[in-house]
Amino acid sequence: MSELYRLFHAEKANYPVVLLCRVLKVARSSYCAWREGEAARRARQAADDALAHEITVVHIASRHTYGVPRIHAELRRLGRRVNRKRVARVMRERGIRGVTRRRRRSLTRPDVKAKPAPDLIGRDFHAERPGTRLVGDITCLPTAEGWLYLACWLDLATREVVGYAMADHHRADLVVDALDMAHGRGQLEPGCVIHSDRGSEYTSAQFRTRIRELKLRQSCGRTGSCFDNAAAESFWALLKEEIGTRAWPDRATARAEVFSFVETFYNRRRLRKHRTFGYLTPAERGSGINTPSQHNDHVSAITGKLQILVELADVDSPRVWRQLLVPSAIHLDRLHSVIQDAMGWQDCHMHAFTIDSVQYGRPDGELGFRDERTATLATLLEPGAHFVYTYDFGDSWEHLITVEQFETASAGLHYPHCVDGTGAYPPEDCGGAPGYSDLKAILANPTHEEHHAMLAWLGLRSAREFTPDRFTPDEANARLLRLTAP
The missing domain is CATH 3.30.420.10 (Ribonuclease H-like superfamily/Ribonuclease H)
Structure with a gap:
């Protein structure tokens, strides 16, 4: 019927809708109901397209092997609450399939002279703890x-x-x-x-x-x-x-x-259904992670990492930027803490992420932010994407963030991790990027009437102690290490 209603919609400029309905024996109310639901159908289609993108990312990360059960489980682990039947429908419509098993070839060649050991397993393929x-x-x-x-x-x-x-x-x-x-x-x-x-x-x-x-x-x-x-x-x-x-x-x-x-x-990454705790990877089962609440921080460190570039907007001489490695399934509230520690901010003001014109932050009915605690970076963005992190709405420190690439996590390295960067973080309450530029000009000019007042405000004895280019990744990693501590 949808094709018929689309014909009505296309021809209504040439013929009255009443006439078209009478000739084709269709109730006018049915056409009107279809027309009123067009916006909802487009919204559903857009939502299905977004879900299909997330499914495709997970499917590619699984080496094109996951079917509906594991795709659905991985999406839930990444904070995406979606019905399993909807996942099945979207995958079916777009031809996304898992793999099926093939026939085996036996290599067993028994030694008829050897005396075999007794069967101590008895087809009970479970163990209470590793190494047994x-x-x-x-x-x-x-x-x-x-x-x-x-x-x-x-x-x-x-x-x-x-x-x-x-x-x-x-x-x-x-x-x-x-x-x-x-x-x-x-x-x-x-x-x-x-x-x-x-x-x-x-x-x-x-x-x-x-x-x-x-x-x-x-x-x-x-x-x-x-x-x-x-x-x-x-x-x-x-x-x-x-x-x-x-x-x-x-x-x-x-x-x-x-x-x-x-x-x-x-x-490290393949999900297998546990009888009690649901879908887990072998590495998680062996490390004592047995509850869904323990997944969010640990699973992303196992599955992979994202390399992101965080740059303070409109600040130069020197530029202030950090190149970071973060877990691919990091939630935005945790990413906020990572940026704070990597840049050196004191986390004393409000903040928000702006991704595709949607703002995420701490839940606030007046500001209308989406809850950053339920949004994960990997499900919102893909390599090459850009978004904005704003800290301190008064001074408005804007950070331009680029997702550079997805990589496999490396053993022995804690995440998040600062790879490189330049520039010290500015004083938080100096008036944003324009105020920071004025501050540097004042400190560079000893004859300026506000020179000594600015030194006193910063707690400095001379302008030589002001080092805006001072930064080492080790300083940032010392702060970031607290985020990975138990």
């Missing part, structure tokens, strides 16, 4: 140079890949190397159960000797039953589908992509 139960398996990846064999060990408490190894063979050395890595980084407890299938690599004397040396316990499932090692088999299906490549030109390229998938995506 591991499952492992071997798979092969096709390359133009031949097969690349990959062995891994997953911690059942977190589903994190704690150990893995790759080689052009699948002898016992491969699984032993992976086990050594798991023991080194997985903090395995004495007596930790090491579960696998009955492949000859796992029943070899070399592997069993290494397990005894590390004071671990071996467990084996039954021959020909993939369900006895379902957790490891499920990971292989996931990796081969979500890594996005069916075949590689050489083993070195395959190694690099597997490393990137495991270390930068699966362990």
